[in-house]
Amino acid sequence: MSKLRVAVIGAKGRIGSEAVRAVEAAPDMDLVAALGRGDELETLVESGAQAVVELTTPASVMDNLDFCVRHGIHAVVGTTGWTEERLGRLEAWLKSSERTGVLIAPNFSIGAVLTMHFAQQAARYFESAEVVELHHPNKVDAPSGTAIRTAQLIASARDRAGLPAQPDATATALDGARGADVDGVPVHAVRMRGLLAHQEVLFGGEGETLTIRHDSLHHSSFMPGILLGLRRVVDTPGLTFGLENFLGLGD
Ligand SMILES: NC(=O)C1=CN([C@@H]2O[C@H](COP(=O)(O)OP(=O)(O)OC[C@H]3O[C@@H](n4cnc5c(N)ncnc54)[C@H](OP(=O)(O)O)[C@@H]3O)[C@@H](O)[C@H]2O)C=CC1
Numbered sequence: 001m002s003k004l005r006v007a008v009i010g011a012k013g014r015i016g017s018e019a020v021r022a023v024e025a026a027p028d029m030d031l032v033a034a035l036g037r038g039d040e041l042e043t044l045v046e047s048g049a050q051a052v053v054e055l056t057t058p059a060s061v062m063d064n065l066d067f068c069v070r071h072g073i074h075a076v077v078g079t080t081g082w083t084e085e086r087l088g089r090l091e092a093w094l095k096s097s098e099r100t101g102v103l104i105a106p107n108f109s110i111g112a113v114l115t116m117h118f119a120q121q122a123a124r125y126f127e128s129a130e131v132v133e134l135h136h137p138n139k140v141d142a143p144s145g146t147a148i149r150t151a152q153l154i155a156s157a158r159d160r161a162g163l164p165a166q167p168d169a170t171a172t173a174l175d176g177a178r179g180a181d182v183d184g185v186p187v188h189a190v191r192m193r194g195l196l197a198h199q200e201v202l203f204g205g206e207g208e209t210l211t212i213r214h215d216s217l218h219h220s221s222f223m224p225g226i227l228l229g230l231r232r233v234v235d236t237p238g239l240t241f242g243l244e245n246f247l248g249l250g251d
């Protein structure tokens with residue numbers, strides 16, 4: 001069977017460089033291009049790439065995906081910064097390229113995907129829920145894409161269960177002291193030398209708390225998810241949001 005022809009965009013970055021190595025080592029894939037900032041996207045076409053891994057920045061990702069979708073190149077996307085407006089634009093592009101698949105994964109690590117899944121399950125049983133994400137100090141966005149997605153999933157589960165707003169008597173606060181409000185769920189971001197990517201989801205009910213914690217200790221934690229995404233996205237046209245959909249954990 002012929003190997004999947006894969007390109008990485010953002011190939012010199014922290015996770016992109018790890019993805020280059022993972023694709024090179026995968027027996028069923030050929031790395032046909034590794035693009036950094038300033039490299040021509042035409043290289044993707046010239047190299048015959050069938051799928052790309054997109055690991056750049058929120059400022060670059062839309063142009064890169066526009067190009068890929070227009071050229072029928074499937075994409076596995078880890079870059080953050082997704083809004084409803086951006087997702088809507090991407091879905092409109094995909095309608096004009098019916099066979100192309102795009103996977104956007106807020107997090108490729110199995111532990112982080114399970115954290116989101118378990119948090120969604122727990123959410124309806126607790127009055128209070130807050131998310132604390134902790135990352136390396138070179139991260140440019142806050143809160144993390146994973147934390148935003150986790151908070152959104154918790155908020156939808158609370159909504160479906162008919163839970164009221166969370167109890168919080170705060171009457172005065174310094175800016176940011178209660179974190180960012182994501183659909184009514186406070187999200188706190190820590191940036192600290194020595195960390196990589198970590199998250200705690202805290203739930204509180206009468207007389208008890210539940211904490212779900214996940215730690216990515218190395219960028220290798222994201223690689224099995226990226227490779228799985230590549231293998232599946234080529235047969236999954238349209239937009240898939242979240243690796244859980246390829247792990248049998250989707251709704
Ligand atoms: N979903 C997941 O599981 C994970 C997602 N991420 C996300 O992936 C993204 C990258 O993270 P990280 O590797 O830490 O960041 P880095 O800053 O280390 O890497 C980003 C790379 O992309 C390059 N780049 C920027 N624009 C372009 C472009 N238009 N074309 C080609 N290359 C470009 C940058 O170049 P330059 O340095 O010149 O700007 C840099 O080398 C972030 O959004 C992060 O949140 C990270 C880890 C896991």
Ligand SMILES: O=C(O)C1=N[C@H](C(=O)O)C[C@H](O)C1
Pocket residue numbers: 080106107108135139143144145146147196197198
């Ligand atoms: O920038 C990072 O490092 C990470 N970014 C993603 C995010 O924002 O959720 C995934 C993971 O947390 C690592």
